[in-house]
Every structure is written in C-alpha cells, then in structure tokens.
Amino acid sequence: EAQVTQNPRYLITVTGKKLTVTCSQNMNHEYMSWYRQDPGLGLRQIYYSMNVEVTDKGDVPEGYKVSRKEKRNFPLILESPSPNQTSLYFCASSLRGGSEKLFFGSGTQLSVL
Amino acid sequence: DAKTTQPPSMDCAEGRAANLPCNHSTISGNEYVYWYRQIHSQGPQYIIHGLKNNETNEMASLIITEDRKSSTLILPHATLRDTAVYYCIVSRAGNNRKLIWGLGTSLAVNP
Secondary structure (H helix, E strand, O other): OOOEEEEOOEEEEOOOOOEEEEEEEOOOOOEEEEEEEEOOOEEEEEEEEEEOOEEEEOOOOOOOEEOOOOOOEOOEEEOOOOHHHOEEEEEEEEOOOOOOOOEEOOOEEEEEO | OOOOEOOOEEEEEOOOOEEEEEEOOOOOOOEEEEEEEEOOOOOOEEEEEEOOOOEEOOOOEEEEOOOOOEEEEEEOOOOHHHOEEEEEEEEEOOOOOOOOOOOOEEEEEEO
C-alpha cells in the first residue's frame, strides 16, 4: 500500500533532549516536506527536499534539522527541543513538486516539557 | 499565490449534498485550485484539484466559476465520515511551488 509512515505517533520529552522523528515513503517520490500544525495557525512548512541530498528551509525552520540521504527517508531532528516546539507534526511527499498532490503521514504529536 | 476565503464552519445532514464554497477573487490565470481535507488531527488528504474546467473524481466534484474567482467543492452524498476540516488552496503548479494552508472550513455532517 502506498503510504507515508511517521514514527512515533506520540512523543513526550524534556527541554534539551535531542530527538528524531522519522518519515519514510514507499512511492519513490522525489519531494518530501515537514509541517507543523498549531491551533489557529494552520499548517506551516518547516523544511522541504526536492530530491536526495537537496534540502531547503520552509517558513519556520528555526530549531529543526533535516537530512535526505536516501530517497525514501526524510527524518526531522530537534537537537535541543524547547516547549515552543510542542506541536503536531506532519511529513508529506509528492512525485515531484510541492504543489502537486501531496501524501501525508498520520502525524506526530510532540510535547516538550 | 492568491489568497482564499472560506466560511469557518458548516453543517450538513447525512445523505445530503455538502457544498463547500471558496472565494479566490485574486486568482491568476496559471493558478490551480486544490482541495484537501483533514479528519480529526490525521494527516490531510488530497481530494481534487482543477484549473478552469469542472472536475469530478470518486470523492467529490469541483465546480469553478467561469471567471475563476470562486469555486465549490461538492460531496454528493455526505456521510458521518466526511466530518472534517476542508482546505481550499490556490497555487501555481511547479516543482518549487508550495501550498499555503489557511484554516479551512470545519464541516459537521449530522445524522
């Protein structure tokens, strides 16, 4: 089944403790992206990747890192999480570009205490 | 990219058609209209998109006015599982484009 898989679904951590949220897609998509969703603000793009080894900042990249070493994987790294990064995170992919039909993962609810 | 305006919430009776409006009066000629929905904090799901002509797929129909300044997403026979937030987004196609997400319309389908 074609899908975008995110893990974990829920994560509670403490300030400053490095964490990684994984994202994997099995559709051979070139484009992958991370979003965060906060009440009243809608989905905001954190980082995106047009292809392997090509990443770029979205609208809210501060405090996040990403890497794209393989086409299928696009992990989101928080090296020193802070409470303002408490949010619902989504990974998405599409065949080529950011305005094409996007496939989303089921989300990661992160709480930073 | 053009901005869109959607009502914050709507109700619909189960089994009836749900007609969700979207205003995009500043849309330009090469911008598409995309619709996604998000069911209770799950990942958004693509529904349909169009440029000028009306479009239909297994999920919904998209009606775009002749002047392209507004559109309507139609769910022909709404079910309880269609209760979700529906997003109307306008964007040019292209690899370097991205979708700008608003707050959408929260549709409640009632039994």
